Amino acid sequence: MSLKRVLSGIQPTSDSFHLGNYVGALRQWVALQEGHDAYYCIVDLHALTMETDPALMRKRTLASAAQLIALGIDPNRSTLFVQSQVAQHNQLGWIMECITGFGEASRMTQFKDKSSKNGSDSTKVGLFTYPMLQAADILLYQADLVPVGEDQRQHIELTRDLATRFNSRYGQTFQIPEGFILKAGAKINDIQEPTAKMSKSSGTSNGVIELMDTPESNTKKIKSAVTDTGREVRFDEKEKPGISNLLTIHSALSGQTISSIEKDFDGKGYGDFKSAVAEVVVEYLRPIRTRALELLEDESHLITLLSQGAAKARVVAAQTLDETYKNLGLVQ
Ligand code: ATP
Numbered sequence: 001m002s003l004k005r006v007l008s009g010i011q012p013t014s015d016s017f018h019l020g021n022y023v024g025a026l027r028q029w030v031a032l033q034e035g036h037d038a039y040y041c042i043v044d045l046h047a048l049t050m051e052t053d054p055a056l057m058r059k060r061t062l063a064s065a066a067q068l069i070a071l072g073i074d075p076n077r078s079t080l081f082v083q084s085q086v087a088q089h090n091q092l093g094w095i096m097e098c099i100t101g102f103g104e105a106s107r108m109t110q111f112k113d114k115s116s117k118n119g120s121d122s123t124k125v126g127l128f129t130y131p132m133l134q135a136a137d138i139l140l141y142q143a144d145l146v147p148v149g150e151d152q153r154q155h156i157e158l159t160r161d162l163a164t165r166f167n168s169r170y171g172q173t174f175q176i177p178e179g180f181i182l183k184a185g186a187k188i189n190d191i192q193e194p195t196a197k198m199s200k201s202s203g204t205s206n207g208v209i210e211l212m213d214t215p216e217s218n219t220k221k222i223k224s225a226v227t228d229t230g231r232e233v234r235f236d237e238k239e240k241p242g243i244s245n246l247l248t249i250h251s252a253l254s255g256q257t258i259s260s261i262e263k264d265f266d267g268k269g270y271g272d273f274k275s276a277v278a279e280v281v282v283e284y285l286r287p288i289r290t291r292a293l294e295l296l297e298d299e300s301h302l303i304t305l306l307s308q309g310a311a312k313a314r315v316v317a318a319q320t321l322d323e324t325y326k327n328l329g330l331v332q
Pocket residue numbers: 009010011013019020021022023024025026147148149150151152186187188189197198199200201202
């Protein structure tokens with residue numbers, strides 16, 4: 001029996017991934033290597049939908065690769081690659097754009113959120129067609145499972161719709177993928193603004209816990225996290241979004257249940273609780289950061305690993321694209 005295929009992607013949009021990326025998605029990437037044929041992609045073309053600086057793009061792509069490996073993605077087991085090195089992504093992306101309705105694309109909430117924040121003059125057409133390129137990323141590899149955070153649910157639904165539509169019009173071509181989205185703890189919020197998601201590009205600088213940040217800086221951030229009125233450490237997302245978010249973070253990294261953490265802090269104040277969260281986070285991230293920094297010392301090794309990954313990815317991607325073109329009646 002062949003292994004189920006997994007595919008996911010992450011944008012190289014900052015120097016460091018954050019806890020939301022890790023808990024919501026990347027941790028599942030690592031776990032799914034076991035018993036699956038996994039493809040993990042640094043989606044640099046998606047990152048171009050926001051204005052980018054060439055030197056930063058290069059640095060962040062390599063930093064992303066180093067962090068993914070440091071987190072436990074093993075390039076010998078999984079195919080780890082950079083999207084722009086596999087031309088078939090753009091090629092299938094165009095086909096996806098040609099079967100997507102304008103209204104359908106206009107309903108994507110990530111586009112609506114980002115474009116309303118930036119205004120129509122600085123919103124790029126690429127941001128509008130972003131979900132179709134994402135669909136291509138997934139469908140090229142005939143992925144069964146797509147591990148992502150809750151915020152990507154709608155893009156996965158669109159991908160399923162597009163695959164189903166293509167298959168019914170042009171004959172069986174694509175596997176219909178399923179999102180692999182955790183229920184509990186799938187969303188980590190900004191610790192300064194605990195009703196908004198922790199985000200690389202739109203988070204507050206003190207509200208985002210970065211994997212590559214120093215232990216001192218992360219400790220400081222957690223100790224100054226926004227809390228709520230009252231002094232009870234209790235999970236209640238409505239009344240206590242700040243404390244609930246910190247409980248989610250603690251539980252996700254310590255493996256303790258929320259209720260047992262609540263018990264531990266019964267009768268204690270927010271200060272003790274925040275110190276404990278800081279300790280859990282910092283100790284969890286310490287070896288990951290150290291390993292990533294070591295890997296970044298040898299850029300040419302990272303570049304070689306990524307080009308080997310792209311070579312493997314191209315074989316699968318080319319096969320799917322050939323089939324797609326053939327089914328569309330494109331003369332090859
Ligand atoms: P940006 O703010 O630049 O859009 P991001 O911080 O949202 O970036 P992405 O690269 O878009 O990060 O996401 C990578 C993965 O991390 C996705 O699967 C996404 O669902 C997940 N993710 C991002 N932020 C969070 C969060 N706060 N909680 C849980 N999962 C998250």
